[in-house]
Amino acid sequence: MASETSVSAASGAHGDGLPPEGERRRDFLYVATGAFAAVGAAAVVVPLVNQMNPSADVLALASIDLDLTPIQPGQAIVASWRGKPIFARQLTPQEIATANAVDIKTLRDPQTLAERTKPGNEKWLITLGVCTHLGCVPLGAREGENRGDYGGYYCPCHGSQYDIAGRIRGGPAPKNLEVPTYAFKSPTSVTIG
């Protein structure tokens, strides 16, 4: 306090008892108040924003077991996992040959069929039934549905075309149908998730 009094005495021109330039005690208080308020506001905003993220019960969705026995070669089934459809398809030998005949350099999202299936189980193609464009369920898993120009899946929303390996071939979608994390429990059943 003593030094402050002497400084203000030296700058008598202002009449407010403060030095004409340099950092004032009040400047420090303004910055400190502002900084404290900003930190406090941030501390309140974070939980307010974060509350919109998936809650614990949504995150706690268990993995599912899928029995593949009823699926005949050339057929597919639709299952539900995390609220999204899963397509499980048994490819025929011709379909595997068709998928392997494609030059992957020409693909938008280059992947071989082997990269999209498990070793030794190339005939089982398990993907999310969610178009990578805007999330519609593509047609082609159920009997009689439009399978598009490449004989795989066709998204009715914006016309994305997937081939028999679920790879994007035409339309606006950027990526192949996503392959979820899964493992074979036995030769005819898988655990997804």
Add this chain to the structure above:
Amino acid sequence: MSFPWAKHYQPTSEFGKYMDSRLPLPRFIYGALGAGYPTPKNLNYFYNFGVLAGVALVIQIITGVVLGMHYAANTGIAFDSVEHIMRDVNSGWMIRYMHAVGASFFFAVVYVHIFRGLYYGSYKPPREVLWLLGLVIFLLMMATAFMGYVLVWGQMSFWGATVITNLFSAVPIVGEAIHTWLLGGFAPDNATLNRFFSLHYLLPFIIFGVIILHVWALHIPGSNNPTGVDVKGPQDTVPFHPYYTAKDFFGLGVYLTLFSVFVFFLPNALGEVDNYVPANPLSTPTHIVPEWYLLPFYAILKAFTTDFLLVKAKLWGVIAMLAAIVLLFFLPWLDTSPVRSNRYRPLNRIFFWIFVADCLVLGYCGGQLAVEPWVRIGQLAAAYYFAHFLIIIPLIARFEKTLPLPNSISESVLAKYGKPPASGSAGTLGGTAPQPAE
């Protein structure tokens, strides 16, 4: 705020004087909507649509608050609670149809309002901020309408929510995190429905707040008018009340008649039948379309089918759809022509109507399946949409030879009725024609 010749409020009763020195609400209304607000005397019926939009919002808020008393925002019972409103709640069918048809009418009115502004150059100085606030209202309306549509939890609700929230996943790197954050899960579910209900209830009141700013910004320079010429003096204006209150009430009568025709006789004509099917996360309807008022933007979203310039087609579609709206914010600076009204802009007038046609073509393509020829036509129409704002409008502004402007609104009005502007004689139209209020 107003012109110097504006009449001033004079409280007549003792109570009026008492209030005027404490809470001068009557004085405020008198100056904003009453005889104290001089308004160009040549406004045509297209100038009714601002007031109509305000009424449409009030109808939405009143019916919406009532619907909220009966609706349940839970995925298990949301669809059933809507059917409960339709079948069991007293007059519930009427209130819900008013709300659903009201949304369509709100957009119809606002589109006319926007195109009115485009035609008469109401976005030009000094009304740029007025225009920008209007666009903010338009954006808020689209968000509100989208979330309200999801509340029904029918097939279109669910898949519309899926498609629109997926737009955000196109953002590089953080897109998927934003997508999950918006939904509160990995697909639209109960968390999504609850937050949409909360926000759908909130946003109309925010719209109301922005409308107050919009009207405030309007009252600073006053209304534009079909000539686009500034008000020069008292002979160019009439008091808002009774001239435009009467004209607005007439327009409101026509509007409510048409509204009633739809509510009572064609309540589902503007909607999608698929939304009467409960939401099914495992089956996408064969054809997902938004409500008609969002179709032009949906067509622009669909226009990008291949990647180019290292950007994915999906991201291009999202960028283009947002840009289609964001461009409108720059319009006051893209159109540098000093002449406001298309009455005196022969070339711009032609391209205005081509632009209207382009928007209609976009809307039609947006409602079609993603097959030829609609994909190609949609792409061309989308390209034209951007060319209109980025190439055609700036070029016309530079090279157009505009027609001579009238010296004043009054001169233009008198010339229309064959009176020489300077004569001042009232005799030519039958001697005892009533004079405008002096």
